[in-house]
Amino acid sequence: MKITDVQTAVISGNFDWVLVKITTDEGVTGLGEAYWGAGVNELVHKMRPMLIGENPINVGKLYEKMVRGMSGAGSIGGATVTAISGVELALWDLVGRALNTPISTLFGGRFRDKIRIYADCHAGDDYTPEAYAAKAKEVVGAGFTAIKFDLDQQNEERRKTWVDEDLGRYHKFEPFNRTIPPAQRKYMESLCAGVREAVGPEIMLAMDCHWRYTVHDVTLLAQDLEKYDLMWLEDPVPPENIKAQARVTHNTRTPICTGENLYRKHGYQDLIEMQAADIIAPDIPKMGGLMEAKKVADWADTYYIPIAPHNVSSPIGTVAAAHVCAAMSNFLVMEYHAYDVKWWEDLVEEPVIQDGFIHLNDKPGHGLTLNEDVARAHLKEGTSFFGE
Numbered sequence: 397m398k399i400t401d402v403q404t405a406v407i408s409g410n411f412d413w414v415l416v417k418i419t420t421d422e423g424v425t426g427l428g429e430a431y432w433g434a435g436v437n438e439l440v441h442k443m444r445p446m447l448i449g450e451n452p453i454n455v456g457k458l459y460e461k462m463v464r465g466m467s468g469a470g471s472i473g474g475a476t477v478t479a480i481s482g483v484e485l486a487l488w489d490l491v492g493r494a495l496n497t498p499i500s501t502l503f504g505g506r507f508r509d510k511i512r513i514y515a516d517c518h519a520g521d522d523y524t525p526e527a528y529a530a531k532a533k534e535v536v537g538a539g540f541t542a543i544k545f546d547l548d549q550q551n552e553e554r555r556k557t558w559v560d561e562d563l564g565r566y567h568k569f570e571p572f573n574r575t576i577p578p579a580q581r582k583y584m585e586s587l588c589a590g591v592r593e594a595v596g597p598e599i600m601l602a603m604d605c606h607w608r609y610t611v612h613d614v615t616l617l618a619q620d621l622e623k624y625d626l627m628w629l630e631d632p633v634p635p636e637n638i639k640a641q642a643r644v645t646h647n648t649r650t651p652i653c654t655g656e657n658l659y660r661k662h663g664y665q666d667l668i669e670m671q672a673a674d675i676i677a678p679d680i681p682k683m684g685g686l687m688e689a690k691k692v693a694d695w696a697d698t699y700y701i702p703i704a705p706h707n708v709s710s711p712i713g714t715v716a717a718a719h720v721c722a723a724m725s726n727f728l729v730m731e732y733h734a735y736d737v738k739w740w741e742d743l744v745e746e747p748v749i750q751d752g753f754i755h756l757n758d759k760p761g762h763g764l765t766l767n768e769d770v771a772r773a774h775l776k777e778g779t780s781f782f783g784e
């Protein structure tokens with residue numbers, strides 16, 4: 397079997413979903429997805445000559461060929477690895493279809509058929525405990541057992557209040573120095589308390605800080621949140637310094653999660669070896685793909701660290717990732733970022749989410765069929781539909 401073509405279709409969802417289709421001389425095809433980002437679509441096309449004529453069964457070799465072939469174009473990270481991830485997902489789907497086997501079987505089989513997902517929640521522009529609580533109730537009512545909210549978002553009026561209050565008393569808060577004024581910290585706690593009270597103790601609840609804060613101030617926040625029994629507090633400090641990250645993790649009982657900005661197994665090396673996070677969140681269609689994610693998961697498991705993948709993909713990337721999650725003993729929960737995109741599931745013909753879980757089917761590959769009418773209707777302007 398030989399690869400005859402590699403083409404893409406960029407679908408405008410809440411992110412630009414870069415779908416990657418690989419065709420072969422035997423008529424078997426594979427469909428993958430790369431995380432969104434500037435240049436990703438172009439980089440997939442740049443790799444076409446490396447793939448055409450190759451046997452798609454040799455996924456590991458093709459992954460290395462892409463990594464080594466693209467390393468001259470710049471560092472191996474960012475958009476380059478993201479593009480490689482999209483091709484890698486398509487290759488696994490193709491191999492599964494060629495062997496009439498679900499992707500999960502290719503990674504050792506399933507620990508579970510149902511993959512728990514958490515809904516990333518937004519209460520519009522209303523950053524109040526009441527709005528957060530109402531949204532949480534709505535999403536839990538829709539069947540989700542795990543949810544996440546942003547803790548760092550704040551409307552401008554409220555930000556001004558904190559500046560006014562704290563400039564007078566502490567003279568240290570300004571928008572760029574990463575501090576959390578005490579009034580803001582208390583407000584963040586009230587958001588957390590509002591949600592926890594609304595959904596009760598059983599719902600798995602995470603809060604995201606988007607890399608904004610100082611080690612000291614966010615550690616105080618994490619400590620204040622201990623009584624709410626969070627699933628995790630995410631990305632407390634900027635992502636570049638693992639030692640700073642470790643200091644937060646090691647000084648609070650609130651579990652700390654990070655990892656969506658890292659690439660390939662080497663990117664996770666220090667995070668795992670320093671036990672700098674309690675939970676690791678690789679974005680699978682971004683960080684290198686299914687096999688690289690499995691390697692990171694197995695490595696994390698040597699320190700008994702669970703995996704909770706970050707995910708903003710369409711059903712294609714999400715379910716492909718869910719197959720490898722099924723094969724990870726240390727899988728915890730995976731993100732679902734499209735609760736408010738009502739046509740998300742219409743992009744494929746099979747059912748995907750039911751009662752807060754992805755139900756994997758037993759069809760070959762990732763088991764999904766693209767609904768071409770829906771995909772075409774949301775095709776990004778100025779892009780082609782798989783080369784047409």
Ligand code: MG
Binds near residue numbers: 604631
């Ligand atoms: Mg995040």
